[in-house]
Amino acid sequence: MPADLAVIGLGHLGLPLAQAATAAGIGTLGYDPDPHAATPSGADGPLSATEIRRLLAAGFRTTADPATLGKVRTAVICAPTPLGTDRALDLTGIAEAARTLAARLRPHTTVILESAAYPGTTEDFLRPLLEEGSGLTAGRDFHLACSPSRHDPGNRIHRYRNTPKVIGGLTPACTEAAAAFYGRITDKVVRARGPREAETSKLLETNYRHVNIALMNEMAVFCHDIGVDLWDVIRCAETKPFGFQTFRPGPGVGGHATPIDPHHLSHKGRSPSHPLRMVELAQEVNGRMPGYVIQRCATLLNEHGKSARGARILLLGVTYKPDIGDQAASPAREIGSRLRELGAHLTYHDPYVPQWRLLDRPVPRADSLYEAAAAADLTVLLQPHRTYDLQGLAVKAQLLLDTRGATPTGAAHRL
Known part of the structure; x- marks a missing residue:
């Protein structure tokens, strides 16, 4: 043909x-x-x-x-x-x-x-x-x-x-x-x-996602600070039949569709007079989330008499979305690298990623998920793949931090 x-x-x-x-x-x-x-x-x-x-x-x-x-x-x-x-x-x-x-x-x-x-x-x-x-x-x-x-x-x-x-x-x-x-x-x-309207529609779609995720990420930090269950707040809010669309927080924002601020018009050599300040702020908020996850990890370990240095930490799901193998801009990379810098001993598990490296160094892959969770001082759920039995995982893990709000209520520490 x-x-x-x-x-x-x-x-x-x-x-x-x-x-x-x-x-x-x-x-x-x-x-x-x-x-x-x-x-x-x-x-x-x-x-x-x-x-x-x-x-x-x-x-x-x-x-x-x-x-x-x-x-x-x-x-x-x-x-x-x-x-x-x-x-x-x-x-x-x-x-x-x-x-x-x-x-x-x-x-x-x-x-x-x-x-x-x-x-x-x-x-x-x-x-x-x-x-x-x-x-x-x-x-x-x-x-x-x-x-x-x-x-x-x-x-x-x-x-x-x-x-x-x-x-x-x-x-x-x-x-x-x-x-x-x-x-x-x-x-x-x-x-x-015309072409500009088509291009700008993509700009709006992408920035809409990132700005709303940034709002939820800020709400996650705020609710944790004041002792409010964010995930129950979301459950209640999403029952509103108008004026609300559900977004959820997480350890960071990955994917190929990155937020775009048009002040980077490098090919034209100029910037618009009104940059998208909300987009810049959303990038800042979302960019802080891997560091916040690290902070939560260290705090949880300290509360259980352990230090990040020398701790055995298992990362679950290193892709940017559940149930696919794509790692584009996945926050798992920054989280893993920073945990290593703190002296943690990392292992990972992901059914879609047979090998994973951080800064050109391989990260050991857990063969048996439940055994690895039981042996780890802290298990961090970064991506809730459908193949994961989260109820069973919560039972086996010594300490579980769920960054996606996917585990049953009360089964884990949530973001």
């Missing part, structure tokens, strides 16, 4: 798109310049041999040959845009994908950006690279649009097909071209006024 679609980048954004397109009968090509990286593995973990065979049988294939990009009608850029040390998005991956695609870009091709980016990236950053490298004009010779990814790893209800897709094209014709493509793989297409 000839390829109709090129997915540039096969990580946590590109692989779900490739799977959905292939399932819809679209000839799909996965491109990555690194031949070792051009293997199907995304946010839900590496595909099984059966899943790979099914994809290949349906027409999907991967390649590191850029020449193949000139033979498709639609190209979707799913390059990673990680946060740099300055907390700004690194657009290098988008730039490399754009230059590679531009050299092979044909008239009438539809180019779509799914990578996380700032408002204005499609028009002010991606468009010039495509036009300069191809000699074509966006909106006239080829279609250009933005459709931010909404993939939620591990979500068994909201999959690619039933999650509405927001699309903003450079021109109305660009929007319709992108809508025609996504209409083949999603049930609902939502047309934005």
